Structures are given as structure tokens and as C-alpha cells.
Amino acid sequence: MTGNHKNTSITRRRAxxxxxxxxxxxxxxAAGYQSAFADTTTATTTTTAxxxxxxxxxxxxxxxxxxxxxxGPYYLDxxxxxxxxTEGKSGVPLTLRLTVVDATDGCTPVPGAAVEIxxxxxxxxxxxxxxxxxxxxxxxxxxxxxxADDKTYLRGYQVANANGVVMxxxxxxxxxxxxxxxxxxxxxxxxxxxxxxxxGGKVNFTGQLFFDDEIAESIFALEPYSKHSGSYxxxxxxxxxxxxxxxxxxxTLKAVHKKDPSKGYKGFLTLGIDPDAENTGAGSGGGGxxxxxxxxxxxxxxSS
Numbered sequence: 001m002t003g004n005h006k007n008t009s010i011t012r013r014r015a016x017x018x019x020x021x022x023x024x025x026x027x028x029x030a031a032g033y034q035s036a037f038a039d040t041t042t043a044t045t046t047t048t049a050x051x052x053x054x055x056x057x058x059x060x061x062x063x064x065x066x067x068x069x070x071x072g073p074y075y076l077d078x079x080x081x082x083x084x085x086t087e088g089k090s091g092v093p094l095t096l097r098l099t100v101v102d103a104t105d106g107c108t109p110v111p112g113a114a115v116e117i118x119x120x121x122x123x124x125x126x127x128x129x130x131x132x133x134x135x136x137x138x139x140x141x142x143x144x145x146x147x148a149d150d151k152t153y154l155r156g157y158q159v160a161n162a163n164g165v166v167m168x169x170x171x172x173x174x175x176x177x178x179x180x181x182x183x184x185x186x187x188x189x190x191x192x193x194x195x196x197x198x199x200g201g202k203v204n205f206t207g208q209l210f211f212d213d214e215i216a217e218s219i220f221a222l223e224p225y226s227k228h229s230g231s232y233x234x235x236x237x238x239x240x241x242x243x244x245x246x247x248x249x250x251x252t253l254k255a256v257h258k259k260d261p262s263k264g265y266k267g268f269l270t271l272g273i274d275p276d277a278e279n280t281g282a283g284s285g286g287g288g289x290x291x292x293x294x295x296x297x298x299x300x301x302x303s304s
Contacts, residue, residue: 086171099166100165123224188202
């Protein structure tokens, strides 16, 4: 009842000696993984923001995202350009489809925009910061039994196509105290792919993507998420989400199988940005800047 993505092209993580042995986190059946990322959905459950909060280029309304917020304590430079960022990390599969549009020009697509995302694993750990306490009670990150590289997992870039669209294959994040379930993102323009990552240009927007409480809680009842016990922060109590629906980063989510959340979800959002604006999110307000016990220095910068 869990997801287990494999990417054999990724360097295997260092060998770890764990007292009592390593504990494998388990995995979704291969069929579940494949169906989660198929082009069609067998049955869907949709969570959407209210009509006043939801907009897209096709609807004729153009919605700019809320003001940039902090990049948070777990950002690292040098993420890789790639579609699948899981590196074998277990969890419920998530296909993320984001469309970058120019909110100052009638929601026209922004081809070539680079969307960068990063998020925690099912137990609340970020790559580069694998010893930072996620709060509550969770196994050590090293016990997940995956092949993930501790410096790069669940981080990546995608460059928008002619329609402004990027797609990622990942897992639904877990949680850490005191935050709700979320994905960090930056939208870059003016740079280019170089040495496997994205270089140059500027950051136009720094934000976060959020998950409906009911869906998140149904996922957290599954393994491996359920091995992390403690108090999960709901949207209304989160220090960053401001209740604005899609304009504040709330994803539209469609279940691959209506009655089985372990099969995965597809997430959608239109990112309305100002291509002339610049906001890195470094040191800015918006909350989420301090982890529960203080994040240590990253274990290492990501490699390309």
C-alpha cells in the first residue's frame, strides 16, 4: 500500500550501518506506479479551489500567484534537470503538471521558464539535511531502504515547453513540524541548462504548493507515511498558506483510483508570474524559515 519508485540511473546511496538493520519502507505495486503516470485516469476524485479562487488561461481570467514567500530552510543550489525526482524514495506517486503563464500579458505561456521544485520524503526528511528532526516520532532517514542519493533526492528542474508546461514524477510529500504538506518551488527565466542543472537568469517567483487536508490525511494513514507519528498541521493552521485557494498554491488533485489513494494522484496548477519581477525568497518573510530543531548544515551540496 505504498509507492516505491526506482531510478537505476541514479548513483546508489552510501552504504549505511544501522543498528538493528535497515528497515525497508515497502512499495506500491508496479501496476500502481505505472497507472499513476499513465496518460489517462481510470477513476478520479477532484479537489478544487472555489470558483473565485480558481482560474486558467482557458477560462479567460488571469490569476497571478500570491506574493513570493520564503524559500525555507532546506533549499540547495544545483538541482538536476530531470522529470523523475524520486530516486527510489517510497510514497504515493504524484504526477505534477504545472503551466507557467505571464499574468501581465493575458496569461500567455512562458516557454523556456524553468520550474524548480523540492520537498521532503514520506517521513519529513529533505535531501542534504537528512539528520534534521522532522518532529513527532519517525524512523531515521537512513532506514528507508531506498537507493536515493542523500544529496539530491526529491529535487529537480524542468524547462517549460512551447505551451509553458512542465511535468514532474515524484511522491506526495510527508510532513514535518510545524508545517502542513507542501512542495517548494521557484520559477526561473533567462537562464539555460548547463552541466545537467540550470544556470543563469533570475528567479521570478518563490512559492509553495499545498494539498487538501482530507487527501493528505488519507495518504498519511498509509505506509511508509504512517511510520511518522505526531501532530500534522492542517492548512488553516499553517504559517504559510493564507487560505486563498489556487492563487495561494492549492493544487487541484485527481486520484488515479477513486477508492485507493495508494495508486497515486495527478496534481495541476497554473503559475501566473510576472516575468519582469525578481524574488529569490532568500531571507524573506512568509514563515517556514526555521525547522523544528534547527536544520544542520547540509550534508553536501548536490552534484551535477
